[in-house]
Amino acid sequence: MNLYVISGVTGMTGNELARQLIEKKHKVIGFDNFFASSVKTIADIVENPLFDFYEYDLNNIDEMEKIKRKVVSIKKNYNQTIYVNCAAIVHTEHFYYVNRTFETNVVGMRAFLKQAIDVNADVYINCSTSEVYSMHSWSEDGVKESDYITMADAEHSQRTSYATGKLLTEFFIKDAVDEGQIKGCSIRFANVYSKNELFPKHIIPHILHSLKDCGKVELLENSKKNKRTFLYNEDSCQAIIALCDSSDALDGSIYNVATDEEISIVDLVFLCAEKLGIDSPEIVFNGYRKSDPERRILNTDKIRKRTTWRPQISLDMGISECVEELEK
Numbered sequence: 001m002n003l004y005v006i007s008g009v010t011g012m013t014g015n016e017l018a019r020q021l022i023e024k025k026h027k028v029i030g031f032d033n034f035f036a037s038s039v040k041t042i043a044d045i046v047e048n049p050l051f052d053f054y055e056y057d058l059n060n061i062d063e064m065e066k067i068k069r070k071v072v073s074i075k076k077n078y079n080q081t082i083y084v085n086c087a088a089i090v091h092t093e094h095f096y097y098v099n100r101t102f103e104t105n106v107v108g109m110r111a112f113l114k115q116a117i118d119v120n121a122d123v124y125i126n127c128s129t130s131e132v133y134s135m136h137s138w139s140e141d142g143v144k145e146s147d148y149i150t151m152a153d154a155e156h157s158q159r160t161s162y163a164t165g166k167l168l169t170e171f172f173i174k175d176a177v178d179e180g181q182i183k184g185c186s187i188r189f190a191n192v193y194s195k196n197e198l199f200p201k202h203i204i205p206h207i208l209h210s211l212k213d214c215g216k217v218e219l220l221e222n223s224k225k226n227k228r229t230f231l232y233n234e235d236s237c238q239a240i241i242a243l244c245d246s247s248d249a250l251d252g253s254i255y256n257v258a259t260d261e262e263i264s265i266v267d268l269v270f271l272c273a274e275k276l277g278i279d280s281p282e283i284v285f286n287g288y289r290k291s292d293p294e295r296r297i298l299n300t301d302k303i304r305k306r307t308t309w310r311p312q313i314s315l316d317m318g319i320s321e322c323v324e325e326l327e328k
């Protein structure tokens with residue numbers, strides 16, 4: 001059995017990852033400062049003896065020292081110690097504010113990596129983002145990890161500041177692996193969603209809540225053209241576990257993790273409406289977002305070649321799960 005240390009554990013990826021690991025009888029130490037989540041997402045596992053939860057902040061040196069001491073005191077009981085950094089300032093509304101995202105997403109990530117190295121952890125998984133593809137977000141076969149990046153910059157929009165910070169974290173983990181300090185990798189997720197997202201700010205919960213409340217959805221003008229793929233959080237967590245289980249894959253490099261099931265945002269509204277039993281949803285277009293790519297299609301050949309990971313939850317199944325939860 002392994003010891004997993006998960007930051008941002010009550011977030012979409014963290015809570016499901018903790019659940020899946022506990023089911024497999026691994027030990028999980030997790031913490032979150034509830035910046036964008038609540039203890040409700042872990043209500044079913046918080047009392048489990050395999051799970052130690054702390055309301056701690058990644059940027060609080062004293063609290064992180066307590067996590068470090070806890071890890072050091074128990075790690076000898078486990079085969080491997082694996083750090084997974086899920087804590088981040090994530091939602092699109094924050095992407096434009098470089099100071100808001102920098103401390104947690106860059107400085108916090110680096111401090112957590114240093115802790116992992118200091119305690120002699122075996123693996124560090126860095127959750128990066130497909131936002132780093134910026135304006136080169138799609139191609140015929142999907143963008144590959146090795147493709148050169150075409151970034152919007154401060155001449156165009158502050159949006160890329162979030163992606164730039166995340167891109168820098170990919171260099172930190174690569175450097176640590178190249179220096180032989182730890183094994184690990186970065187994962188570029190695309191549009192993760194979950195049935196227990198508490199803040200209806202991401203597009204799927206926004207559509208579902210709006211339709212349920214009034215049968216009407218307000219979308220940005222960009223949505224007249226935009227298409228996206230969406231990844232259910234059970235699948236994003238399966239990808240993390242698959243990579244942790246594939247030692248050769250932990251070479252400091254980057255893995256795209258996404259589905260190839262592309263849908264226009266307008267069709268997504270119709271799919272959600274159908275699941276909610278609404279015949280004619282009303283769509284109102286309002287506002288425009290700069291430097292927002294029309295499509296985002298990732299090529300996932302690399303993770304498929306190096307692990308057994310394949311997404312299991314179709315968009316249809318995932319939306320059904322979300323609707324079922326919404327109607328409880």
Ligand SMILES: NC(=O)c1ccc[n+]([C@@H]2O[C@H](COP(=O)([O-])OP(=O)(O)OC[C@H]3O[C@@H](n4cnc5c(N)ncnc54)[C@H](O)[C@@H]3O)[C@@H](O)[C@H]2O)c1
Nearest residue numbers: 008011012013033035036037057058087088127189191192
């Ligand atoms: N959701 C997506 O579509 C998506 C896409 C690409 C990449 N990612 C990346 O995946 C990772 C997980 O994201 P998620 O989808 O679970 O997002 P999320 O917002 O649901 O979870 C992030 C968690 O981090 C916590 N957090 C924020 N600042 C913290 C701090 N200082 N200390 C402790 N906890 C803190 C939040 O409260 C939240 O629970 C992030 O690194 C994110 O950048 C997510």
